[in-house]
Amino acid sequence: MPIDLRSDTVTLPTQKMRDAMRDAEVGDDVYGEDPTIQQLERLAAEMVGKEAALFVTSGTQGNQVAVLSHTQRGDEIILEENSHIFYYETAGISTIAGVQARTIKGVNGQMPVPDIVAAIREDDVHCPRTALICLENTHADSGGRILPLHYMEEVYQVSRKHDIPVHLDGARLCNAAIGLGVDLKEITTYTDSVQFCLSKGLSAPMGSILAGSKELIERARKWRKMLGGGTRQAGIVGAAGIVALEEMIDRLKDDHRHAKKLAEGLARIAGIDIDANGVESNIMMFSVAGLGMGAGEFIKRLNKLDVLANRLGPYRIRFVTHRGITSEDIDRTIEVVKQIAGSNHSS
Incomplete structure (x- = not known):
C-alpha cells in the first residue's frame, strides 16, 4: 500500500x-x-x-x-x-x-x-x-x-x-x-x-x-x-x-508527533527547505527548489516509490499525517526523499 x-x-x-x-x-x-x-x-x-x-x-x-x-x-x-x-x-x-x-x-x-x-x-x-x-x-x-x-x-x-x-x-x-x-x-x-x-x-x-x-x-x-x-x-x-x-481527539497527538519527526528528518536532507520548528500540528510545507526540480517532477518520483503527496506551487510540497500513517511510514518517507535528493544531485 x-x-x-x-x-x-x-x-x-x-x-x-x-x-x-x-x-x-x-x-x-x-x-x-x-x-x-x-x-x-x-x-x-x-x-x-x-x-x-x-x-x-x-x-x-x-x-x-x-x-x-x-x-x-x-x-x-x-x-x-x-x-x-x-x-x-x-x-x-x-x-x-x-x-x-x-x-x-x-x-x-x-x-x-x-x-x-x-x-x-x-x-x-x-x-x-x-x-x-x-x-x-x-x-x-x-x-x-x-x-x-x-x-x-x-x-x-x-x-x-x-x-x-x-x-x-x-x-x-x-x-x-x-x-x-x-x-x-x-x-x-x-x-x-x-x-x-x-x-x-x-x-x-x-x-x-x-x-x-x-x-x-x-x-x-x-x-x-x-x-x-x-x-x-x-x-x-x-x-x-x-x-x-x-x-478520536486524543490520538491526534500521534499525528502531531509523526509530523514533527518527518519534518525534522526532511530538514537534514540537502536541498529540502523546511522550517521544522514551525510544524505545530499534522501539516507541513516544504520547498524542493534546492533540488533543482519542480514540485511536479518531485511528486512523480515520490509516486514511483509509493509515497503520495500534493503540490501547492511550482516548488512547494505538502505532507499531512493522519491515523493511517505509522512511525515506520515516516522512516520510509524520509528514506525515499533522501533517495530522490541523492539521485538528483548525482545526475
Whole structure:
C-alpha cells in the first residue's frame, strides 16, 4: 500500500464507527426526528461551549451556511488572504452569499490585528458594511499553524468593540486544541460561531458541525436546507461522528508527533527547505527548489516509490499525517526523499 500523505481526508472509519453506523437509531432529520443526529448535535455544542449545533455534510457547507447566517447580500467579510473560505471554496461567499471578501495578508495564518481594525468599514454610503471576521485554526495553507489563544482573544475584543461577529473555520479545531494543550472551549470562547470537521483527523467518513447561538443555528438550519444539506436518516453517518468526538481527539497527538519527526528528518536532507520548528500540528510545507526540480517532477518520483503527496506551487510540497500513517511510514518517507535528493544531485 502506498504511504498516503496527501491529506488527512483519506482516513477511513474505524471498526467501532462502522458498527455504530450499522446499529444507529435513525429518523427523518429534516423533520427533526433523527435521535442520533440530535445526540451528536447536543454533544458537539457542549464540547465547544455553544448553545446549539447543526450537522452539515461538509466543512465547506458549514462555512457557507455560517456566512449566510451572519450576513446580508452586499456586506463585506474580513478573511486572511490564503484562508480556506476565500481560496478553496469555489467563490461560494460571493456566488451564493453575495458578500465581498476583504482579504488581509497573514503571518502564520494570523492577520495582524491593526490591519483588521483598519479594514473595518466606516458607516459610509459608498462602502459595504463589515459584517463578519473569519479566522481559521489551524490555518491549513500556512502549514497547519495554530492561532494562539492570546491572538484569538485580541481579535475577539476588536470584534466586540465594533459589534462584528467572529466565525471560526475550525476544520482542524481539535488539532489546534491538542497542539495548545487546551479544551476546545478555550478556543471557541472567542468566537460567535465555529465549524469543525468530524472527518479528517477524527476519521469519520463525512460531516462537520456548525455551532453557535440558538438563534444563529435556527437561521443556519434553513440555509442548510436551501443548499441541499437537509438529509433524512442522517444518523447513519452521525453515529460515526459521535465516536469521532468521544474517542478520536486524543490520538491526534500521534499525528502531531509523526509530523514533527518527518519534518525534522526532511530538514537534514540537502536541498529540502523546511522550517521544522514551525510544524505545530499534522501539516507541513516544504520547498524542493534546492533540488533543482519542480514540485511536479518531485511528486512523480515520490509516486514511483509509493509515497503520495500534493503540490501547492511550482516548488512547494505538502505532507499531512493522519491515523493511517505509522512511525515506520515516516522512516520510509524520509528514506525515499533522501533517495530522490541523492539521485538528483548525482545526475
